[in-house]
Amino acid sequence: MxxxxxxxxxxxxxxxxxxxxxxxxxxxxxxxxxxxxxSHSLNAHQIWNARIIGxxxxxxxxxxxxxxxxxxxxxxxxxxxxxxxxxxxxKMIKYKNSKGEEFENSIQQVLFHISNHFSHHRGQIATxxxxxxxxxxATDYIFYKR
Amino acid sequence: xxxxxxRFNVRVYGLLLNDNREILLSxxxxxxxxxxxxxxxxxxxxEGTKDCLMREFKEELGIEIELKKHFYTTDFFQxxxxxxxxxxxxxxxxxxxxxxxxxxxxxxxxxREEGNKHHFxxxxxxxxxQKELTFPIDRLVLEKLTQNQ
Numbered sequence: 245m246x247x248x249x250x251x252x253x254x255x256x257x258x259x260x261x262x263x264x265x266x267x268x269x270x271x272x273x274x275x276x277x278x279x280x281x282x283s284h285s286l287n288a289h290q291i292w293n294a295r296i297i298g299x300x301x302x303x304x305x306x307x308x309x310x311x312x313x314x315x316x317x318x319x320x321x322x323x324x325x326x327x328x329x330x331x332x333x334x335k336m337i338k339y340k341n342s343k344g345e346e347f348e349n350s351i352q353q354v355l356f357h358i359s360n361h362f363s364h365h366r367g368q369i370a371t372x373x374x375x376x377x378x379x380x381x382a383t384d385y386i387f388y389k390r
Numbered sequence: 391x392x393x394x395x396x397r398f399n400v401r402v403y404g405l406l407l408n409d410n411r412e413i414l415l416s417x418x419x420x421x422x423x424x425x426x427x428x429x430x431x432x433x434x435x436x437e438g439t440k441d442c443l444m445r446e447f448k449e450e451l452g453i454e455i456e457l458k459k460h461f462y463t464t465d466f467f468q469x470x471x472x473x474x475x476x477x478x479x480x481x482x483x484x485x486x487x488x489x490x491x492x493x494x495x496x497x498x499x500x501x502r503e504e505g506n507k508h509h510f511x512x513x514x515x516x517x518x519x520q521k522e523l524t525f526p527i528d529r530l531v532l533e534k535l536t537q538n539q
Binding site for chain 1: 472506
């Protein structure tokens with residue numbers, strides 16, 4: 245299962261890097277919403293990693309500088325791969341949401357959530373890019389595996 | 391829900407000091423995930439604690455060590471930070487090496503895995519703060535080391 249998650253996060257990392265590269269090339273045409281969606285998905289990954297390892301968190305709605313996003317995604321990816329080597333997936337993580345309510349989920353559930361969250365927001369980014377007449381790249385998992 | 395403990399995880403630590411009262415520390419980093427600890431090995435089935443520690447120093451630093459004396463073994467219950475079902479038993483030895491000149495400050499672990507930054511460095515015991523160590527048992531051992539001076 246750990247190998248499975250490493251593959252899934254490798255896919256998200258490569259796909260995010262592809263999207264970020266395109267955004268850097270088309271920066272002048274981008275809407276604020278696109279930068280928000282990208283920032284939010286990277287913030288969420290950083291926050292979930294931090295909940296697992298107990299490190300400092302960014303704000304979930306922070307706007308990231310586009311030029312910093314590739315690096316942020318790389319650090320997030322490295323962190324997830326690093327924690328996969330040490331933690332067991334069934335370990336329960338206690339955390340508070342932004343409203344201060346307490347919850348508990350397993351690392352496996354958290355990793356699956358991060359993965360879905362990326363796909364969901366990349367879909368929104370793709371739609372927003374088409375609205376600006378920019379062709380989004382193919383980001384399906386199965387393309388990455390071909 | 392509290393998970394039932396099903397296994398022991400035995401870790402064997404080597405406290406290696408040089409002539410300047412500096413102690414060897416191991417630091418690993420991958421992304422934001424990092425920890426600093428005393429050098430250690432995980433005890434394998436069919437292995438003695440002494441052989442475990444000698445193997446670890448050989449694999450990671452390429453040096454031969456001698457175990458001088460037992461320093462401390464955990465006498466309280468500690469659940470693993472990484473695995474719910476494991477109880478940690480940590481055994482610390484004071485160790486010595488005739489090959490200290492091979493342990494350069496900031497040297498990289500010889501068996502490091504790709505993508506993982508794993509280094510060793512020396513720090514004076516007096517200058518080492520508990521918060522620099524990631525794991526609670528290491529912090530307790532630092533306190534004992536300081537008291538022992």
